[in-house]
Amino acid sequence: MDFKDYYNIMGLERDASQDEIKRAYRKLARKYHPDVSKEADAEALFKELGEAYAVLKDPEKRAAYNELGANWKAGQDFQPPPNWDAGYEFTGGGFSGGDGSVHSDFFETLFGQGFGSAQADRRQTGFHARGEDHHAKVLIDLEEAYRGATRDITLRSPELDSGGHVATKQRTLSVKIPKGVKQGQRIRLTGQGSPGLGKGQAGDLYLEIEFKPHKLFRIEGRDLYLDLPISPWEAALGATVKAPTPEGPVDLKIPQGTTAGRKLRLRKRGIPGTPPGDLYANLTITLPAAESDAAKELYRKMEKELAYNPRSELGV
Amino acid sequence: MTSKTLKGILLDEQTELSLQDLCHACSTSTEWVVELVDEGVLEPIGHEQAHWRFSGPSLLRARAAMRMQQDLQINLAGVALALELMEEIEAMRERLRRFEIDNNS
Numbered sequence: 001m002d003f004k005d006y007y008n009i010m011g012l013e014r015d016a017s018q019d020e021i022k023r024a025y026r027k028l029a030r031k032y033h034p035d036v037s038k039e040a041d042a043e044a045l046f047k048e049l050g051e052a053y054a055v056l057k058d059p060e061k062r063a064a065y066n067e068l069g070a071n072w073k074a075g076q077d078f079q080p081p082p083n084w085d086a087g088y089e090f091t092g093g094g095f096s097g098g099d100g101s102v103h104s105d106f107f108e109t110l111f112g113q114g115f116g117s118a119q120a121d122r123r124q125t126g127f128h129a130r131g132e133d134h135h136a137k138v139l140i141d142l143e144e145a146y147r148g149a150t151r152d153i154t155l156r157s158p159e160l161d162s163g164g165h166v167a168t169k170q171r172t173l174s175v176k177i178p179k180g181v182k183q184g185q186r187i188r189l190t191g192q193g194s195p196g197l198g199k200g201q202a203g204d205l206y207l208e209i210e211f212k213p214h215k216l217f218r219i220e221g222r223d224l225y226l227d228l229p230i231s232p233w234e235a236a237l238g239a240t241v242k243a244p245t246p247e248g249p250v251d252l253k254i255p256q257g258t259t260a261g262r263k264l265r266l267r268k269r270g271i272p273g274t275p276p277g278d279l280y281a282n283l284t285i286t287l288p289a290a291e292s293d294a295a296k297e298l299y300r301k302m303e304k305e306l307a308y309n310p311r312s313e314l315g316v
Numbered sequence: 317m318t319s320k321t322l323k324g325i326l327l328d329e330q331t332e333l334s335l336q337d338l339c340h341a342c343s344t345s346t347e348w349v350v351e352l353v354d355e356g357v358l359e360p361i362g363h364e365q366a367h368w369r370f371s372g373p374s375l376l377r378a379r380a381a382m383r384m385q386q387d388l389q390i391n392l393a394g395v396a397l398a399l400e401l402m403e404e405i406e407a408m409r410e411r412l413r414r415f416e417i418d419n420n421s
Contacts, residue, residue, distance in 0.1 A: 026388070026389070029387055029388050030388055033383070033384065033387055033388060034383075035380040035383055035384055036384070036388075036398070036402065046387075050387075130340065132343065133340055133341050133343065150321055173322055174320070174321040174322060175321070175322050175323075175324060176321055176322065176323045176324070178326050181326065184376065185326060185327060185328065185372075186326075186327040186372065186375060186376065187324035187325065187326055187327070188324050188325045188327055188331075188341075189322055189324040190324075190325075192322065203340070204337075204340070204341065205324075206327075206341060206375075207324065220413075263416070263417045265417060280417060
Protein backbone atom coordinates (compact mmCIF):
# COMPACT_ATOMS: atom_id res chain seq x y z
CA MET A 1 0.00 0.00 0.00
CA ASP A 2 1.41 3.38 -0.98
CA PHE A 3 1.66 6.22 1.46
CA LYS A 4 -0.34 9.30 0.44
CA ASP A 5 1.00 12.73 1.25
CA TYR A 6 -2.24 14.67 1.73
CA TYR A 7 -0.44 17.93 2.43
CA ASN A 8 1.50 17.66 -0.78
CA ILE A 9 -1.63 16.81 -2.78
CA MET A 10 -3.26 20.02 -1.50
CA GLY A 11 -0.06 22.06 -1.92
CA LEU A 12 0.06 22.89 1.78
CA GLU A 13 2.63 22.99 4.56
CA ARG A 14 2.04 20.64 7.47
CA ASP A 15 1.27 23.57 9.77
CA ALA A 16 -1.46 25.00 7.50
CA SER A 17 -4.47 26.44 9.34
CA GLN A 18 -7.94 24.95 8.89
CA ASP A 19 -8.87 28.08 6.90
CA GLU A 20 -5.93 27.58 4.57
CA ILE A 21 -6.95 23.97 4.04
CA LYS A 22 -10.47 25.05 3.15
CA ARG A 23 -9.26 27.73 0.74
CA ALA A 24 -6.81 25.34 -0.93
CA TYR A 25 -9.56 22.77 -1.36
CA ARG A 26 -12.02 25.23 -2.91
CA LYS A 27 -9.42 26.47 -5.35
CA LEU A 28 -8.19 23.04 -6.40
CA ALA A 29 -11.72 21.62 -6.53
CA ARG A 30 -12.68 24.24 -9.12
CA LYS A 31 -9.52 23.43 -11.07
CA TYR A 32 -9.91 19.65 -11.11
CA HIS A 33 -13.67 19.19 -10.97
CA PRO A 34 -14.42 16.61 -13.69
CA ASP A 35 -17.42 18.64 -14.89
CA VAL A 36 -15.27 21.73 -15.34
CA SER A 37 -11.73 20.60 -16.07
CA LYS A 38 -10.43 19.66 -19.48
CA GLU A 39 -7.48 17.75 -18.03
CA ALA A 40 -7.47 14.08 -18.96
CA ASP A 41 -6.89 12.78 -15.44
CA ALA A 42 -9.17 15.34 -13.76
CA GLU A 43 -11.37 12.66 -12.22
CA ALA A 44 -8.48 10.88 -10.52
CA LEU A 45 -6.96 14.14 -9.33
CA PHE A 46 -10.30 15.31 -7.99
CA LYS A 47 -10.84 12.08 -6.08
CA GLU A 48 -7.39 12.29 -4.57
CA LEU A 49 -8.06 15.87 -3.57
CA GLY A 50 -11.41 14.91 -2.02
CA GLU A 51 -9.70 12.20 -0.04
CA ALA A 52 -6.97 14.56 1.18
CA TYR A 53 -9.57 17.14 2.18
CA ALA A 54 -11.75 14.56 3.95
CA VAL A 55 -8.81 13.86 6.25
CA LEU A 56 -7.30 17.33 6.68
CA LYS A 57 -10.54 19.25 7.19
CA ASP A 58 -11.51 16.99 10.10
CA PRO A 59 -9.35 17.90 13.13
CA GLU A 60 -9.63 14.35 14.55
CA LYS A 61 -8.55 12.65 11.34
CA ARG A 62 -5.91 15.26 10.69
CA ALA A 63 -4.39 14.76 14.14
CA ALA A 64 -4.37 11.00 13.60
CA TYR A 65 -2.79 11.42 10.18
CA ASN A 66 -0.13 13.75 11.62
CA GLU A 67 0.68 11.06 14.19
CA LEU A 68 2.03 8.93 11.34
CA GLY A 69 4.89 11.40 11.21
CA ALA A 70 6.41 13.67 8.63
CA ASN A 71 9.01 11.23 7.36
CA TRP A 72 6.81 9.34 4.94
CA LYS A 73 7.14 10.08 1.24
CA ALA A 74 4.31 9.80 -1.27
CA GLY A 75 4.31 6.41 -2.99
CA GLN A 76 6.42 4.78 -0.27
CA ASP A 77 5.19 1.34 0.80
CA PHE A 78 3.14 1.91 3.92
CA GLN A 79 1.85 -0.21 6.82
CA PRO A 80 0.12 1.57 9.69
CA PRO A 81 1.85 1.17 13.04
CA PRO A 82 0.02 -1.16 15.43
CA ASN A 83 -2.79 0.57 17.34
CA TRP A 84 -1.94 3.78 15.61
CA ASP A 85 -5.54 4.96 15.89
CA ALA A 86 -6.03 4.20 19.57
CA GLY A 87 -7.76 7.11 21.21
CA TYR A 88 -9.28 8.56 18.05
CA GLU A 89 -12.92 8.20 17.33
CA PHE A 90 -14.18 8.55 13.79
CA THR A 91 -17.74 9.51 13.23
CA GLY A 92 -17.62 9.63 9.44
CA GLY A 93 -20.04 11.56 7.32
CA GLY A 94 -19.75 14.94 5.65
CA PHE A 95 -17.71 14.10 2.60
CA SER A 96 -19.54 14.76 -0.62
CA GLY A 97 -17.01 13.87 -3.27
CA GLY A 98 -19.53 12.73 -5.86
CA ASP A 99 -21.14 9.38 -6.53
CA GLY A 100 -20.07 6.61 -4.24
CA SER A 101 -16.53 7.91 -4.02
CA VAL A 102 -13.99 5.17 -3.84
CA HIS A 103 -11.03 6.03 -1.68
CA SER A 104 -7.53 4.64 -1.91
CA ASP A 105 -6.51 1.57 0.09
CA PHE A 106 -4.41 3.91 2.16
CA PHE A 107 -7.48 5.92 3.16
CA GLU A 108 -9.66 2.85 3.73
CA THR A 109 -7.08 1.25 6.01
CA LEU A 110 -6.81 4.34 8.15
CA PHE A 111 -10.30 5.79 8.12
CA GLY A 112 -12.52 3.20 6.47
CA GLN A 113 -14.58 1.91 9.39
CA GLY A 114 -16.88 4.86 10.06
CA PHE A 115 -17.87 5.39 6.46
CA GLY A 116 -19.18 1.99 5.45
CA SER A 117 -21.79 1.62 8.14
CA ALA A 118 -23.08 5.16 7.71
CA GLN A 119 -23.78 4.45 4.03
CA ALA A 120 -25.69 1.25 4.53
CA ASP A 121 -28.39 2.76 6.75
CA ARG A 122 -29.18 5.68 4.53
CA ARG A 123 -31.50 3.95 2.08
CA GLN A 124 -34.27 2.88 4.45
CA THR A 125 -36.75 5.59 3.57
CA GLY A 126 -40.07 3.76 3.80
CA PHE A 127 -41.67 0.37 3.61
CA HIS A 128 -42.50 0.68 -0.06
CA ALA A 129 -39.84 2.59 -1.87
CA ARG A 130 -38.46 2.38 -5.35
CA GLY A 131 -34.97 0.93 -5.46
CA GLU A 132 -32.04 3.23 -6.04
CA ASP A 133 -30.86 4.02 -9.53
CA HIS A 134 -27.34 2.94 -10.31
CA HIS A 135 -24.79 4.54 -12.58
CA ALA A 136 -21.92 2.70 -14.21
CA LYS A 137 -19.48 3.24 -17.03
CA VAL A 138 -19.10 0.93 -19.99
CA LEU A 139 -15.92 0.99 -22.08
CA ILE A 140 -16.37 0.31 -25.78
CA ASP A 141 -14.15 0.28 -28.85
CA LEU A 142 -14.70 2.99 -31.43
CA GLU A 143 -15.52 0.31 -34.02
CA GLU A 144 -18.41 -0.84 -31.84
CA ALA A 145 -20.05 2.58 -32.14
CA TYR A 146 -20.17 2.00 -35.92
CA ARG A 147 -21.93 -1.33 -35.91
CA GLY A 148 -23.40 -1.68 -32.42
CA ALA A 149 -22.33 -4.38 -30.00
CA THR A 150 -23.39 -6.60 -27.17
CA ARG A 151 -21.50 -6.24 -23.95
CA ASP A 152 -21.34 -8.35 -20.82
CA ILE A 153 -21.17 -5.94 -17.96
CA THR A 154 -20.14 -7.06 -14.50
CA LEU A 155 -21.45 -4.86 -11.76
CA ARG A 156 -20.44 -4.95 -8.17
CA SER A 157 -22.61 -3.33 -5.59
CA PRO A 158 -22.70 -3.43 -1.81
CA GLU A 159 -25.87 -5.11 -0.56
CA LEU A 160 -27.16 -6.04 2.85
CA ASP A 161 -27.35 -9.80 3.37
CA SER A 162 -29.96 -11.48 5.56
CA GLY A 163 -27.75 -11.02 8.63
CA GLY A 164 -27.56 -7.28 8.01
CA HIS A 165 -23.94 -7.32 6.91
CA VAL A 166 -22.67 -5.43 3.92
CA ALA A 167 -21.49 -7.81 1.24
CA THR A 168 -20.31 -7.09 -2.27
CA LYS A 169 -22.60 -8.72 -4.78
CA GLN A 170 -21.54 -9.35 -8.31
CA ARG A 171 -23.85 -9.75 -11.25
CA THR A 172 -23.37 -9.88 -14.98
CA LEU A 173 -25.71 -8.31 -17.49
CA SER A 174 -25.60 -8.69 -21.22
CA VAL A 175 -26.43 -5.30 -22.75
CA LYS A 176 -26.95 -4.21 -26.33
CA ILE A 177 -24.97 -1.09 -27.24
CA PRO A 178 -26.80 0.58 -30.13
CA LYS A 179 -25.01 1.82 -33.23
CA GLY A 180 -24.11 5.53 -33.22
CA VAL A 181 -23.42 6.11 -29.53
CA LYS A 182 -21.31 9.08 -28.48
CA GLN A 183 -18.83 9.56 -25.68
CA GLY A 184 -20.65 10.40 -22.44
CA GLN A 185 -24.08 9.30 -23.65
CA ARG A 186 -26.22 7.30 -21.25
CA ILE A 187 -28.16 4.11 -21.82
CA ARG A 188 -31.04 3.55 -19.45
CA LEU A 189 -31.92 0.02 -18.37
CA THR A 190 -35.25 0.08 -16.63
CA GLY A 191 -35.52 -2.06 -13.52
CA GLN A 192 -31.83 -3.02 -13.37
CA GLY A 193 -30.92 -0.82 -10.40
CA SER A 194 -31.40 -1.74 -6.76
CA PRO A 195 -34.42 -3.86 -5.89
CA GLY A 196 -37.30 -1.90 -4.38
CA LEU A 197 -38.33 -2.18 -0.77
CA GLY A 198 -41.67 -3.82 -0.07
CA LYS A 199 -43.84 -3.37 -3.12
CA GLY A 200 -41.62 -0.66 -4.52
CA GLN A 201 -40.31 -1.00 -8.09
CA ALA A 202 -36.66 -1.71 -8.77
CA GLY A 203 -34.50 1.26 -9.68
CA ASP A 204 -32.91 1.82 -13.08
CA LEU A 205 -29.38 1.32 -14.27
CA TYR A 206 -27.73 4.09 -16.28
CA LEU A 207 -24.70 3.13 -18.34
CA GLU A 208 -22.34 5.86 -19.44
CA ILE A 209 -20.58 5.24 -22.74
CA GLU A 210 -16.86 5.75 -22.70
CA PHE A 211 -14.56 5.01 -25.62
CA LYS A 212 -11.30 3.21 -25.15
CA PRO A 213 -8.44 5.33 -26.47
CA HIS A 214 -7.87 4.48 -30.14
CA LYS A 215 -4.41 4.16 -31.63
CA LEU A 216 -5.32 6.00 -34.84
CA PHE A 217 -8.30 8.23 -34.20
CA ARG A 218 -9.05 11.02 -31.75
CA ILE A 219 -12.77 11.26 -31.02
CA GLU A 220 -14.68 14.54 -30.54
CA GLY A 221 -18.43 14.02 -30.32
CA ARG A 222 -19.20 12.11 -33.51
CA ASP A 223 -16.19 13.51 -35.39
CA LEU A 224 -12.91 11.67 -35.73
CA TYR A 225 -9.43 13.09 -36.26
CA LEU A 226 -6.66 11.17 -37.94
CA ASP A 227 -3.01 12.07 -38.56
CA LEU A 228 -2.32 10.94 -42.11
CA PRO A 229 1.29 10.96 -43.38
CA ILE A 230 1.87 11.59 -47.08
CA SER A 231 5.04 11.71 -49.18
CA PRO A 232 6.48 14.95 -50.63
CA TRP A 233 5.54 13.91 -54.19
CA GLU A 234 1.98 13.03 -53.17
CA ALA A 235 1.75 16.50 -51.59
CA ALA A 236 3.34 18.33 -54.52
CA LEU A 237 1.75 16.49 -57.44
CA GLY A 238 -1.52 15.38 -55.92
CA ALA A 239 -2.47 11.73 -55.54
CA THR A 240 -5.11 9.29 -54.46
CA VAL A 241 -4.00 7.55 -51.25
CA LYS A 242 -5.50 4.97 -48.91
CA ALA A 243 -6.76 6.31 -45.58
CA PRO A 244 -7.93 4.11 -42.71
CA THR A 245 -11.45 4.56 -41.30
CA PRO A 246 -13.12 2.47 -38.60
CA GLU A 247 -15.09 0.81 -41.42
CA GLY A 248 -12.02 -0.09 -43.45
CA PRO A 249 -9.70 1.81 -45.80
CA VAL A 250 -11.03 4.38 -48.28
CA ASP A 251 -9.46 6.28 -51.18
CA LEU A 252 -8.65 9.88 -50.39
CA LYS A 253 -7.76 12.44 -53.04
CA ILE A 254 -4.81 14.64 -52.10
CA PRO A 255 -4.97 17.90 -54.07
CA GLN A 256 -1.93 19.11 -55.97
CA GLY A 257 0.24 21.51 -53.94
CA THR A 258 -0.90 20.31 -50.53
CA THR A 259 0.97 21.79 -47.58
CA ALA A 260 1.65 20.15 -44.23
CA GLY A 261 -1.01 20.70 -41.55
CA ARG A 262 -3.85 20.85 -44.07
CA LYS A 263 -6.98 19.01 -42.99
CA LEU A 264 -9.22 17.10 -45.35
CA ARG A 265 -12.81 16.36 -44.43
CA LEU A 266 -14.36 12.99 -45.23
CA ARG A 267 -18.03 13.69 -44.87
CA LYS A 268 -20.18 11.25 -42.92
CA ARG A 269 -17.24 8.94 -42.20
CA GLY A 270 -17.43 9.76 -38.49
CA ILE A 271 -19.67 7.96 -36.01
CA PRO A 272 -23.09 7.24 -37.58
CA GLY A 273 -26.17 9.05 -36.32
CA THR A 274 -28.42 11.97 -37.17
CA PRO A 275 -26.42 13.84 -38.22
CA PRO A 276 -23.46 11.48 -38.75
CA GLY A 277 -20.01 12.75 -37.79
CA ASP A 278 -17.17 13.58 -40.18
CA LEU A 279 -13.66 12.21 -40.31
CA TYR A 280 -10.83 14.74 -40.56
CA ALA A 281 -7.47 13.73 -41.95
CA ASN A 282 -4.72 15.98 -40.69
CA LEU A 283 -1.99 15.73 -43.32
CA THR A 284 1.65 15.49 -42.36
CA ILE A 285 4.43 15.27 -44.94
CA THR A 286 7.17 12.77 -44.19
CA LEU A 287 10.51 12.55 -45.95
CA PRO A 288 12.10 9.36 -47.17
CA ALA A 289 15.50 8.79 -45.56
CA ALA A 290 18.51 9.41 -47.80
CA GLU A 291 20.18 6.13 -47.01
CA SER A 292 20.99 4.71 -50.41
CA ASP A 293 23.20 6.37 -52.99
CA ALA A 294 20.26 6.59 -55.36
CA ALA A 295 18.20 8.46 -52.77
CA LYS A 296 21.07 10.82 -52.03
CA GLU A 297 21.44 11.47 -55.73
CA LEU A 298 17.72 12.34 -56.03
CA TYR A 299 17.92 14.81 -53.15
CA ARG A 300 21.02 16.42 -54.70
CA LYS A 301 19.20 16.69 -57.99
CA MET A 302 16.27 18.41 -56.31
CA GLU A 303 18.62 20.79 -54.53
CA LYS A 304 20.25 21.71 -57.79
CA GLU A 305 17.20 21.96 -60.01
CA LEU A 306 14.49 23.32 -57.74
CA ALA A 307 16.36 26.31 -56.28
CA TYR A 308 14.09 26.18 -53.25
CA ASN A 309 14.66 28.27 -50.14
CA PRO A 310 12.13 27.30 -47.43
CA ARG A 311 13.32 30.29 -45.35
CA SER A 312 12.81 33.02 -47.95
CA GLU A 313 10.01 34.58 -45.91
CA LEU A 314 12.33 34.84 -42.93
CA GLY A 315 14.62 37.09 -44.94
CA VAL A 316 17.59 34.74 -44.84
CA MET B 317 -24.36 -16.18 -15.13
CA THR B 318 -25.52 -14.19 -18.13
CA SER B 319 -29.24 -13.85 -18.70
CA LYS B 320 -30.84 -12.70 -21.95
CA THR B 321 -29.47 -9.63 -23.72
CA LEU B 322 -30.98 -6.42 -22.44
CA LYS B 323 -31.79 -3.55 -24.72
CA GLY B 324 -31.69 -0.19 -23.02
CA ILE B 325 -32.91 3.20 -24.12
CA LEU B 326 -30.26 5.52 -25.50
CA LEU B 327 -30.72 8.92 -23.90
CA ASP B 328 -30.35 11.29 -26.84
CA GLU B 329 -32.17 14.46 -27.87
CA GLN B 330 -35.20 12.43 -28.92
CA THR B 331 -35.60 10.61 -25.60
CA GLU B 332 -38.07 12.04 -23.15
CA LEU B 333 -37.79 11.73 -19.39
CA SER B 334 -40.50 12.62 -16.92
CA LEU B 335 -39.92 14.77 -13.86
CA GLN B 336 -40.03 11.59 -11.74
CA ASP B 337 -37.48 9.83 -13.92
CA LEU B 338 -35.10 12.74 -13.62
CA CYS B 339 -35.54 13.12 -9.85
CA HIS B 340 -34.96 9.44 -9.34
CA ALA B 341 -31.92 9.20 -11.58
CA CYS B 342 -30.34 12.09 -9.67
CA SER B 343 -31.58 10.80 -6.28
CA THR B 344 -33.05 14.20 -5.61
CA SER B 345 -36.31 15.94 -4.80
CA THR B 346 -38.85 17.44 -7.19
CA GLU B 347 -38.18 20.84 -5.60
CA TRP B 348 -34.53 20.71 -6.58
CA VAL B 349 -35.35 19.93 -10.22
CA VAL B 350 -37.97 22.71 -10.23
CA GLU B 351 -35.24 25.08 -9.03
CA LEU B 352 -33.04 23.97 -11.92
CA VAL B 353 -35.88 24.76 -14.30
CA ASP B 354 -36.42 28.15 -12.61
CA GLU B 355 -32.74 28.96 -13.08
CA GLY B 356 -32.97 27.95 -16.74
CA VAL B 357 -30.48 25.07 -16.34
CA LEU B 358 -33.11 22.67 -17.66
CA GLU B 359 -35.75 23.50 -20.23
CA PRO B 360 -38.56 20.97 -20.19
CA ILE B 361 -41.20 20.70 -22.88
CA GLY B 362 -44.78 21.16 -21.65
CA HIS B 363 -46.41 23.90 -19.61
CA GLU B 364 -47.61 22.26 -16.43
CA GLN B 365 -45.17 20.60 -14.11
CA ALA B 366 -47.11 17.33 -14.23
CA HIS B 367 -46.59 17.15 -18.01
CA TRP B 368 -42.97 18.24 -18.17
CA ARG B 369 -40.78 16.18 -20.49
CA PHE B 370 -36.99 16.45 -20.37
CA SER B 371 -34.57 15.52 -23.16
CA GLY B 372 -31.97 12.77 -22.60
CA PRO B 373 -29.01 15.17 -22.20
CA SER B 374 -30.95 16.96 -19.40
CA LEU B 375 -29.94 14.09 -17.16
CA LEU B 376 -26.25 14.80 -17.74
CA ARG B 377 -26.81 18.50 -17.09
CA ALA B 378 -28.76 17.87 -13.91
CA ARG B 379 -26.14 15.48 -12.57
CA ALA B 380 -23.31 17.85 -13.47
CA ALA B 381 -25.22 20.66 -11.70
CA MET B 382 -25.66 18.47 -8.65
CA ARG B 383 -21.99 17.51 -8.45
CA MET B 384 -20.87 21.10 -8.92
CA GLN B 385 -23.28 22.35 -6.28
CA GLN B 386 -22.11 19.76 -3.76
CA ASP B 387 -18.40 19.64 -4.50
CA LEU B 388 -17.72 23.29 -5.24
CA GLN B 389 -20.34 24.68 -2.89
CA ILE B 390 -21.81 27.11 -5.36
CA ASN B 391 -25.48 28.00 -5.41
CA LEU B 392 -27.74 27.16 -8.33
CA ALA B 393 -27.43 30.59 -9.93
CA GLY B 394 -23.66 30.09 -9.90
CA VAL B 395 -24.02 26.59 -11.33
CA ALA B 396 -26.27 27.94 -14.09
CA LEU B 397 -23.71 30.63 -14.94
CA ALA B 398 -20.82 28.14 -14.92
CA LEU B 399 -22.70 25.73 -17.20
CA GLU B 400 -23.58 28.52 -19.63
CA LEU B 401 -20.00 29.76 -19.78
CA MET B 402 -18.66 26.23 -20.22
CA GLU B 403 -21.06 25.65 -23.10
CA GLU B 404 -20.03 28.94 -24.65
CA ILE B 405 -16.36 27.91 -24.40
CA GLU B 406 -17.20 24.54 -25.95
CA ALA B 407 -19.07 26.23 -28.82
CA MET B 408 -16.12 28.56 -29.40
CA ARG B 409 -13.68 25.65 -29.40
CA GLU B 410 -15.88 23.96 -31.98
CA ARG B 411 -15.97 27.12 -34.13
CA LEU B 412 -12.20 27.43 -33.82
CA ARG B 413 -11.78 23.84 -34.97
CA ARG B 414 -14.05 24.42 -37.99
CA PHE B 415 -12.29 27.69 -38.74
CA GLU B 416 -8.88 26.02 -38.70
CA ILE B 417 -10.12 23.32 -41.03
CA ASP B 418 -11.81 25.70 -43.49
CA ASN B 419 -8.80 28.00 -43.48
CA ASN B 420 -6.50 25.13 -44.25
CA SER B 421 -8.33 23.56 -47.10
